[in-house]
Amino acid sequence: MKTKTIFMAFFIMTTLVSYAYPSFGREDVDVEPLVNPGREFDTLDVISPASQDYNIYMLEILLPKYKMYVETCMDKMEPIGKCGLYVIKEILTNEHVSRECCLKVVKAGKQCFIETNKLMFQFYQLKRFASQVSFKINEVWNRCSAEVII
Numbered sequence: 227m228k229t230k231t232i233f234m235a236f237f238i239m240t241t242l243v244s245y246a247y248p249s250f251g252r253e254d255v256d257v258e259p260l261v262n263p264g265r266e267f268d269t270l271d272v273i274s275p276a277s278q279d280y281n282i283y284m285l286e287i288l289l290p291k292y293k294m295y296v297e298t299c300m301d302k303m304e305p306i307g308k309c310g311l312y313v314i315k316e317i318l319t320n321e322h323v324s325r326e327c328c329l330k331v332v333k334a335g336k337q338c339f340i341e342t343n344k345l346m347f348q349f350y351q352l353k354r355f356a357s358q359v360s361f362k363i364n365e366v367w368n369r370c371s372a373e374v375i376i
Contacts, residue, residue, distance in 0.1 A: 259318060260317075260355055260358055261355075263315070263321055273351070277350035277351065280350040281349050284350075288345075296341055298338075299334055299339070299342045300342055302330070302333060302335070302338060303331060304330070308327075309331070310342070312324070312327050313366060314352070316366050317343070317355075318362075325373060325374065328369075328370035328374045331370045332371050336367055339367055340363060340367070343363045
């Protein structure tokens with residue numbers, strides 16, 4: 227009876243810990259990048275006429291209020307061309323962004339960072355990764371916010 231009670235207590239504690247810290251039950255996500263740095267990453271920006279049409283349509287159907295919100299967020303992370311690209315590269319290849327870029331990301335705020343990246347992964351070239359990146363987006367945010375104290 228005592229063994230059964232100890233087992234049940236251990237089982238309940240393990241279950242509660244796994245809900246509180248779901249990353250304990252996952253393999254190390256950093257081991258395998260979603261995209262290899264270099265040539266494979268560099269080909270992601272290739273745009274065909276069909277993919278360009280998809281991207282234009284996707285932007286057209288966004289709610290104007292949401293579009294303005296994300297544009298404001300991107301402005302906070304200026305120059306978004308470089309910093310945004312480096313963030314996407316970290317998400318896909320595990321190559322860390324610079325401290326300067328982390329500072330811009332943290333300054334923009336967590337919600338801005340998350341929404342901007344959600345939108346970026348709706349573009350045709352990146353949408354195939356959309357289901358795999360939510361954990362990585364949070365991981366990049368956590369790393370940057372820990373590295374940069376405002």
